[in-house]
Amino acid sequence: MREDAQEAECGELRALVLRAKAGDSDAFGTLYDRYLDLVYRYIYFRVGSHPLAEDLTSETFLRALRRIGDFTWQGRDFGAWLVTIARNLVADHFKSGRYRLEVSTAEVLDVPLEGAHIPENAVVTAIINDRVLRAVRDLNPEQQECVVLRFLHGLSLAETALIMGKKSGAIKALQFRAIRSLARALKPDLA
Template sequence: MHVGAVRAEPSSPEPLVERARKGCRDAFADLYGQYVDLIYRYVHARVGAHPLAEDLTSETFARALRRIGDFTWQGRDFGAWLVTIARNLVADHYKSGRYRWELVTDEPPETPLDGPENAVLDALANQTLFQAVRRLGPDQRLCVSLRFLQGMSVAETAEAMGKNAGAVKALQHRAVRTLARTLPHDPRAS
């Protein structure tokens, strides 16, 4: 996998998709080059482990290659189609139960724990935040995930969601307002 490579500004994917649908492997390779970083970041934000993220990213493109003939534009961007495949693979991974046996050790915690009290407060805050995010609508939930968990730009998020930048900004604004209203006060801020 060529994750982290410098890529050229993405051009419109339509001609490449059409060529790939007709069996052109070079066109699919170009699509891979345009979207691999986006898909890797999406998967890594959900699984947290570099090797697993690479595996699921590779499987995303393998499935896309097998199903490229089934892809239809229906108002969706090609990147959004790839994100859907990746999202399903991540969900399948967690449903399989296999993930419970994996221990992620390649990334140390960003900050050391100050003590058991902070660890409990952090766990409760994270649980509360994730519950609040789960209650958002699917578009708002995906927007928040792409923008804040994966650090994507508005343009990258719009591309992944098959929406324009204005729609992504509106989704983000509404989601953040909803979260601000529903989340309780953080006791550590006192």
């Protein structure tokens, strides 16, 4: 059932992309609605400023609109293509390809930790998440980017590989090393 739903979603996405490639502005608008959050958050995590994130997000979608004729459908990778454009724009902005998670953990964990209505387990989860994110920030840039794309943005191995310009196997190995480093750093919290 779940596989059928995924296939249907994939078919719908493919049809949207093909229509957008043919110049259908409504189809591009639907793709925009679908991927704006992903692109915006990716950029915001990298630059740590909303005005700059807005500028770079606008440029990402404008560039995508102009270049959609060049996009070749290879599965569910349209979001990855957009993030690749965003990644290049951020790199151009900073004149450096090194990944940096610019947003502070407090901003990412936008959860109020005070107040009588907050359940105790939510507070504990938030504290653990905070520690995990701090540990992520201490990873090397490649491991950091891999973890953020895979787990915070929920992208697949293939999509992460496309964005980072590596093969899926290399991303798998990078993710493994990143998690081992995180496990080492978070040993007392996870014990």
